Amino acid sequence: MKKPRLPDLDRLSPAEKDALIVSLWETVQALDRDGPAGEAVEGAGPSPAAPAGDDGTVQDLRRRIGTAARSRRSQAPGGRAHWLSRVLDYRPLQILVILIALAFLADFAIGRYQRHQSMERQAEARHLEQAASNGLFMELVRAGYDPGAGAYQATLRLQKIGAEDVLYVLQNPPRAFVQTGLTWQEVPSRAPGGRPWGVVKLTDGVDVTVLFDADIEDWSELIPGYMHVQLQFDQLISLSSDPGDDIVERNNRFYFYLKPRNADDEDIKRRARFSGAPPAFIPMPPH
Numbered sequence: 419m420k421k422p423r424l425p426d427l428d429r430l431s432p433a434e435k436d437a438l439i440v441s442l443w444e445t446v447q448a449l450d451r452d453g454p455a456g457e458a459v460e461g462a463g464p465s466p467a468a469p470a471g472d473d474g475t476v477q478d479l480r481r482r483i484g485t486a487a488r489s490r491r492s493q494a495p496g497g498r499a500h501w502l503s504r505v506l507d508y509r510p511l512q513i514l515v516i517l518i519a520l521a522f523l524a525d526f527a528i529g530r531y532q533r534h535q536s537m538e539r540q541a542e543a544r545h546l547e548q549a550a551s552n553g554l555f556m557e558l559v560r561a562g563y564d565p566g567a568g569a570y571q572a573t574l575r576l577q578k579i580g581a582e583d584v585l586y587v588l589q590n591p592p593r594a595f596v597q598t599g600l601t602w603q604e605v606p607s608r609a610p611g612g613r614p615w616g617v618v619k620l621t622d623g624v625d626v627t628v629l630f631d632a633d634i635e636d637w638s639e640l641i642p643g644y645m646h647v648q649l650q651f652d653q654l655i656s657l658s659s660d661p662g663d664d665i666v667e668r669n670n671r672f673y674f675y676l677k678p679r680n681a682d683d684e685d686i687k688r689r690a691r692f693s694g695a696p697p698a699f700i701p702m703p704p705h
Contacts, residue, residue: 542664549583550655550666558649558672559625562698563679567610569629570676572649572699577623585620586661588654594630597638597646606631619659626651632676643686644675644700675700 560573572594578585591609595602607630609615618624628649637645649672656665676699677686686696 543666546655546657546664546666549580549585549657550668553578553580553583554585554587554620554655554668555579556651556670556672558674558699558701560699561647561674561676563677564629567629570632570679571610571627571629572647572672572674573625573627574649574651574672575623575625576618576620578620583657586656586659587618587620588656589615589618589626590652590654591615592628592652593650594628594632595648595650596632596634597640597648598634598636599638602648603634605634617659633679641675641700642689643681643696644677644690646673647676648673673702675702 555577557575557577558572559575560571562570564571576587592607592615594605594607596605597603607628610627610629618626628651630649632645632647640646651670651672653668653670654665655668658664677696681696683696686692687694690696
């Protein structure tokens, strides 16, 4: 006799599995009723064809399978309800992981943007500092007593170097000092005509003049017949006509020897051993 082929349980649907269980139960009931030789066994339980509602019948088995199968199928691996419950169980954790990842991503993006902005500001600051220090040249071109103004005057030449930038120079009021002994005594200074010091748009070169009163006593005579004068000229420099934080300060100090207005040229020539007429001023290197 050919051996019967067993069904593949993994490929059976839940309804087919239920039918298989019922069939097996009917077979067991038939064996218990008929005995080994197919004869009826005394005291055997009710047959599968017994009326519905008796305990141990096929109908009762069907009812029990129908009742129990729902809960088992709802928890079966791979079942829709089981998959949904797992998703619902893990959803808060997934949301938390996603939120943490988004927070790290936002922090990374903000940090990168801030570093980029900082690098741009640093580059702009370096460019401005370079333009203020190397793009602007200043020198003392004239100094002496001006009878028309009734004061000493000093003229400074501001010269822009390079053609790529326009410099805006805010001139702070210059300060003048005359050396007396080992100290510097400040003397009154002002702009010609009493004009206020303002912003100069420097595209090429410009002259700036300051007036000061240097008629004081006991000034130091480092060179015979000459006063030792210091001119302090501080500026705020920007590359914009309406600057914000893009401003750099530049401090300038000019030292020179100045001939007094009532000086005796012949006495200075003899004492200082000048070959010609004594100059109105003698510039000095910055120090």
